[in-house]
Amino acid sequence: MPIYEYESIEPGKGCKKCATRFEIIQAINEAPLSDCPNCGRKVKKVISRCRAAIIETSDEYVRTEKKITEYEKKGMWSHAAELADKHSEKSKDRGTKIRALENYKKAGYDLNLLEKHEKTNDN
Numbered sequence: 229m230p231i232y233e234y235e236s237i238e239p240g241k242g243c244k245k246c247a248t249r250f251e252i253i254q255a256i257n258e259a260p261l262s263d264c265p266n267c268g269r270k271v272k273k274v275i276s277r278c279r280a281a282i283i284e285t286s287d288e289y290v291r292t293e294k295k296i297t298e299y300e301k302k303g304m305w306s307h308a309a310e311l312a313d314k315h316s317e318k319s320k321d322r323g324t325k326i327r328a329l330e331n332y333k334k335a336g337y338d339l340n341l342l343e344k345h346e347k348t349n350d351n
C-alpha cells in the first residue's frame with residue numbers, strides 16, 4: 229500500500245503530528261485525509277517531489293510534470309491521467325502513478341475497474 233504525506237494547512241499551528249509533515253499508509257482507493265487524525269486540524273496531502281527527483285531528473289521529466297499540471301489546471305483529467313500513467317510506467321514512479329489514478333477518478337473512471345483491468349494485463 230502506498231505511503232502518503234500530509235501537512236497542516238496552517239504550518240506551525242498543528243499538533244505534534246501535523247506541525248511537521250507526517251506519513252500515513254492508505255489504500256489507493258481510500259479518500260484522502262482532510263483532518264489530522266490526532267488533533268482534527270485541516271491537513272493537505274503533500275506531493276513528494278524529492279522522491280520523484282531522485283528517480284528521474286531529466287528535462288523530459290520536468291516537461292512532462294509541467295504538462296500534467298497544465299492538464300490538471302484546465303480540468304482535463306483524462307489527459308492528465310493518461311500522461312501521468314504513461315510517465316509512471318516509464319519512470320517507475322509510484323507518486324506519478326497515484327497522481328494518474330487520482331486524475332482517472334476525477335475524470336469519472338471507476339478505479340476498481342481500472343485496477344482489475346491492470347491485473348488482467350499482468351496475467
Ligand SMILES: [Zn+2]
Binds near residue numbers: 244245246265
Ligand atoms: Zn494534528
